[in-house]
Amino acid sequence: MASHGHTIDIFSEPRRFDRAGPGALIAALIGVAALAAGFVMKPGGADLRQFMNSYLLAYLFVLSISLGCLFFVLIQHVVAAGWSVVVRRLAEQIAGAMPLLALLVIPIVVFRTELYPWLNPTDEMKHLVEHKRPYLNDTFFIIRIAAYFAVWTLLSRGFLSASLRQDASGDAAITTRLRTLAAPSLILYGVTVSFAAVDFMKALSPMWFSTIFGVYWFAGCVLSGVGFLALVAMWVQGRGQLTRAITKEHYHDLGKLMFAFVVFWTYIAFSQYMLIWYANIPEETRWYLVRQSGDWWKVSLVLLLGHFCIPFVLFISRHPKRSKATLFVFAVWVLLMHWLDLFYLTRPPEAPEPLLAGSAGGIPLHLLDALCIIGVGGLFWAWVASALARHSLVPERDPWLKESLAFENY
Amino acid sequence: MSASTVTKKSAATAGPATAPHSLVAEFASADALVRACEQVRNAGYTRWDAHSPYPVHGIDRAIGIRATRLPVLIFLCGATGTTIGILLQWWTNAVNAGVEFPWVPTFLQGYNFIISGKPYWSFPANIPVIFELTILLSAFGAFFGMLALNGLPQHYNPLLRVDRFRRVTDDRFFISIAMDDPKYGSATRRLLEGAGAAAVEVADDVKESAPPRWFLRAHVILACFLLIPLAVIAYMRVDKQTQPRIHIVQDMDNQERYTAGKQMANPVFADGRSARPKVAGTLAREDFTQDPHYFQGRIGDQWAVGIPMYHPELQKLAGGAAEVNEQLMRRGRDRYAIFCSHCHGLDGAGVGRVATYTTEREIGFVPPKSYVDPDVLVRPVGHLFNTITNGIRTMAPHGDQIPVADRWAIVAYVKALQRAQTATLEDVPTDERSRMTQPK
Numbered sequence: 001m002a003s004h005g006h007t008i009d010i011f012s013e014p015r016r017f018d019r020a021g022p023g024a025l026i027a028a029l030i031g032v033a034a035l036a037a038g039f040v041m042k043p044g045g046a047d048l049r050q051f052m053n054s055y056l057l058a059y060l061f062v063l064s065i066s067l068g069c070l071f072f073v074l075i076q077h078v079v080a081a082g083w084s085v086v087v088r089r090l091a092e093q094i095a096g097a098m099p100l101l102a103l104l105v106i107p108i109v110v111f112r113t114e115l116y117p118w119l120n121p122t123d124e125m126k127h128l129v130e131h132k133r134p135y136l137n138d139t140f141f142i143i144r145i146a147a148y149f150a151v152w153t154l155l156s157r158g159f160l161s162a163s164l165r166q167d168a169s170g171d172a173a174i175t176t177r178l179r180t181l182a183a184p185s186l187i188l189y190g191v192t193v194s195f196a197a198v199d200f201m202k203a204l205s206p207m208w209f210s211t212i213f214g215v216y217w218f219a220g221c222v223l224s225g226v227g228f229l230a231l232v233a234m235w236v237q238g239r240g241q242l243t244r245a246i247t248k249e250h251y252h253d254l255g256k257l258m259f260a261f262v263v264f265w266t267y268i269a270f271s272q273y274m275l276i277w278y279a280n281i282p283e284e285t286r287w288y289l290v291r292q293s294g295d296w297w298k299v300s301l302v303l304l305l306g307h308f309c310i311p312f313v314l315f316i317s318r319h320p321k322r323s324k325a326t327l328f329v330f331a332v333w334v335l336l337m338h339w340l341d342l343f344y345l346t347r348p349p350e351a352p353e354p355l356l357a358g359s360a361g362g363i364p365l366h367l368l369d370a371l372c373i374i375g376v377g378g379l380f381w382a383w384v385a386s387a388l389a390r391h392s393l394v395p396e397r398d399p400w401l402k403e404s405l406a407f408e409n410y
Numbered sequence: 411m412s413a414s415t416v417t418k419k420s421a422a423t424a425g426p427a428t429a430p431h432s433l434v435a436e437f438a439s440a441d442a443l444v445r446a447c448e449q450v451r452n453a454g455y456t457r458w459d460a461h462s463p464y465p466v467h468g469i470d471r472a473i474g475i476r477a478t479r480l481p482v483l484i485f486l487c488g489a490t491g492t493t494i495g496i497l498l499q500w501w502t503n504a505v506n507a508g509v510e511f512p513w514v515p516t517f518l519q520g521y522n523f524i525i526s527g528k529p530y531w532s533f534p535a536n537i538p539v540i541f542e543l544t545i546l547l548s549a550f551g552a553f554f555g556m557l558a559l560n561g562l563p564q565h566y567n568p569l570l571r572v573d574r575f576r577r578v579t580d581d582r583f584f585i586s587i588a589m590d591d592p593k594y595g596s597a598t599r600r601l602l603e604g605a606g607a608a609a610v611e612v613a614d615d616v617k618e619s620a621p622p623r624w625f626l627r628a629h630v631i632l633a634c635f636l637l638i639p640l641a642v643i644a645y646m647r648v649d650k651q652t653q654p655r656i657h658i659v660q661d662m663d664n665q666e667r668y669t670a671g672k673q674m675a676n677p678v679f680a681d682g683r684s685a686r687p688k689v690a691g692t693l694a695r696e697d698f699t700q701d702p703h704y705f706q707g708r709i710g711d712q713w714a715v716g717i718p719m720y721h722p723e724l725q726k727l728a729g730g731a732a733e734v735n736e737q738l739m740r741r742g743r744d745r746y747a748i749f750c751s752h753c754h755g756l757d758g759a760g761v762g763r764v765a766t767y768t769t770e771r772e773i774g775f776v777p778p779k780s781y782v783d784p785d786v787l788v789r790p791v792g793h794l795f796n797t798i799t800n801g802i803r804t805m806a807p808h809g810d811q812i813p814v815a816d817r818w819a820i821v822a823y824v825k826a827l828q829r830a831q832t833a834t835l836e837d838v839p840t841d842e843r844s845r846m847t848q849p850k
Contacts, residue, residue, distance in 0.1 A: 270537065277534050278526060408467055 008244050008405055010396055015242055017389040024385040031378025038371035046368055052114040053347065055107060058372035060200060060342050061224070062380045063101055064217070065335075067193060068225015070095035070156050071218075072257075074189060077159070077175075077182035083253055085404035086245045089395050090232050090388070092163055094225070095156040097383045102149035104376060108200075109145055117350060118206035128283075129206050136206060144199055148192045155185050163395050170397035193218050201345050208287045212272045217345075219265035223258060224338040227331040230254045232384070234328060241393050248322045249407050255321025258334055259311070265341075266308040290348045295362045299344050307337040318409075339373075431568040431615035432588045433598055434575055435607035440466045443583035446605035447472035450585060453601055457591035461575075461584040480555055487551025488544045495540030504531035509744070568615035575613070586613065705814060706799070707792030714792030717822055723815040734822050742823030745816045749808060754778050758827040776803040781824060782831045794821045 037043075039051060069091040076084045076091075113119045118136045121129040129136060159178060166174045194214025202213045230251065237243050276284045291300050311333060320326035347364060395401065437443045440462065447460050451474040460466075460473055502520035505511070511519075522530050557563065569575050569586055578584050585607075587598055602610050657663065668676045668684035675682035688694060702708045704718040718724060719732050728738040747756065753765040758781035769777045779786055798817045799809035812820070829837075838846055 270534075274534050274537065278528075280526070406467060410465075410470065 027378045028382035035375030054368035054372040058376040064221040065228045068221040082400045082403035083407040092160040096160040098153045098156040172399040223261040227334040230331040427617045428614040435602035437583040449605045457588040483555040484551040488548035491543040491547030495543035707795030713790040715790045742819035
């Protein structure tokens with residue numbers, strides 16, 4: 001009855017895929033095919049601009065997940081968490097896809113003029129964009145993007161490879177060193193993610209001001225990262241691995257993190273909204289005005305309900321977080337909502353001046369949005385799945401693994 | 411150990427009287443504790459507990475502790491906070507209680523404030539307060555609820571009278587079963603010993619005890635000290651102060667400034683003037699001459715005699731009507747009560763609270779004239795409007811405080827006041843006149 005001292009032995013647990021399986025290869029092929037088809041054929045009379053809009057959306061969605069998992073790894077080290085060791089390798093591998101994402105960012109840099117109006121400002125924008133030129137200039141933009149991926153690749157691959165080295169050596173000093181490194185790494189992470197949010201998304205509306213924008217995206221990153229991590233843990237268990245190591249206690253904690261970041265996202269989103277609403281300054285409110293006119297108000301409403309109200313009410317209790325089935329629904333739901341959130345951030349048009357009611361028009365969903373998410377997502381999954389197959393699915397000689405295996409919520 | 415217990419019991423005659431309170435069993439390991447707990451639980455005891463130096467996995471189930479009710483309590487507290495947050499803001503700012511709920515005493519009424527031009531009830535502005543109150547009350551619920559459900563603070567625990575029990579914070583594990591447990595009996599000791607207890611002892615509790623003398627005295631003295639602030643406040647209420655009050659938060663209230671009276675040159679400006687001339691190309695409020703009827707109450711060089719009901723802002727106050735109607739009058743009465751009545755009185759006789767007080771105390775203060783003063787009665791509405799806007803004699807200008815349309819609504823209401831107090835029988839509708847003339 002008592003579970004005290006009755007933890008499982010990790011070395012008796014299936015914790016390694018025998019081989020990569022065809023899944024990764026198929027995902028990669030489908031991914032390449034979808035992206036190529038989208039780029040070459042441009043269905044539905046799309047132009048390069050439409051393709052790049054859809055590509056940016058899909059790319060940011062995958063990048064969010066990877067960055068979210070990188071944060072997960074860093075924060076577990078910095079707080080010296082014991083509970084999370086059994087799922088940390090999965091997060092390390094998802095974050096470890098950063099070299100692929102560095103490769104996939106190249107189209108955005110190459111076709112940046114299709115996306116970012118500040119590179120080719122209209123007369124209305126010129127005056128303000130000129131003032132922002134010290135930051136918003138072509139050279140610095142490219143340097144920044146390169147810097148982000150240098151930092152993220154260094155962090156994610158560094159923490160992953162150190163963890164893999166520990167699998168071989170069992171050296172507890174690695175854990176100590178990673179814990180020390182995690183704190184400065186988090187500072188680097190916070191700065192780069194904040195500025196990346198500005199460069200990738202806020203720069204789509206160069207006339208706009210919001211100082212909290214980076215935190216807003218960060219909240220979405222962690223939310224989708226942990227949601228995806230929970231799904232990968234379920235997938236790994238579904239294939240017969242770590243079946244006893246990952247328990248409902250661990251899922252419960254992943255659920256708590258998701259719930260916390262649902263609320264945190266709302267807190268940040270409302271903080272941004274309320275200040276702009278209260279001050280009522282035209283160059284700030286136009287961003288929201290566009291998102292409340294035409295059909296866009298429906299997207300705003302769905303976000304309010306779906307990104308906050310519904311998950312808040314349904315998942316505040318501990319029971320749905322402790323059941324795999326309901327947690328699966330929660331994870332899929334937050335991923336969908338994060339995608340919609342990115343759509344809401346990136347897709348609406350810059351406000352024409354003067355903004356006429358309804359001028360924002362309908363919601364420009366496009367077939368390319370689906371093709372791009374299949375494409376980028378397929379490549380991402382191919383990387384993650386094959387990386388998972390190459391190594392143990394758990395940091396098997398981490399000194400805190402035993403605590404993680406015995407972990408229990410009260 | 412048992413010998414020392416005996417010694418203690420025999421010595422009890424000297425100290426306060428004691429009675430057995432509970433049975434304490436010591437265990438050497440956490441595993442032994444968990445196994446023993448399962449046996450005690452299965453035996454059906456209810457008033458008992460396990461004690462350990464650190465959290466033990468599985469102890470909750472072994473004791474059979476039911477899930478805590480704390481989350482429910484926190485939820486209820488949080489929901490209360492949400493409700494209070496909503497009601498508080500609705501009542502204090504979104505309700506014109508003086509009009510909508512006139513039976514509510516004044517000190518309980520809220521007040522419609524326009525803040526940043528937002529509606530009285532605007533949800534985005536209300537959310538932070540609702541949120542904070544929800545969090546505050548949830549935190550109170552969690553903190554105090556946890557203390558209450560655990561029976562804390564507990565300054566004294568009879569178990570600590572057992573010397574052996576003190577190792578519970580170090581390296582020993584204990585089960586205590588209270589003797590008022592309905593299951594308690596001679597079998598209890600056997601159960602604990604059978605469950606692997608290393609030792610079983612009786613914990614005594616003092617039957618009754620009074621707190622020491624110094625404790626009571628200290629409280630009396632402390633209570634006396636607590637009365638000092640109350641005494642000071644009471645004294646200040648009746649004492650006459652000749653010095654200005656201590657001005658702790660300055661808020662730039664007493665800063666150096668250039669005034670006309672000082673006749674000083676201001677070094678900041680080249681021409682030495684601190685009151686700046688108008689910036690070229692700008693227009694002061696009073697110089698705004700477009701539509702002089704509406705904005706200044708003038709037509710040509712004459713005071714206007716009609717209320718400019720053609721103006722859309724004024725029509726908005728009248729509910730869309732292009733004539734003076736009851737809605738506009740109500741608006742006027744409302745604004746009059748806020749901006750005018752403190753001096754002019756609710757009836758316009760010029761004996762409002764502030765006017766009376768100031769007339770008594772301030773030399774040079776010209777009290778307001780009654781609205782039915784013959785001079786005032788003949789003034790055209792444009793003149794009244796101008797007086798509200800720019801002030802007259804000691805009356806301050808109110809143009810900055812009252813929007814134009816509201817000033818006209820007040821004018822309309824002032825005219826109604828005049829009319830009401832100079833009415834003759836002819837003003838009463840014919841079918842009502844008989845009621846006025848008939849003796850009772």
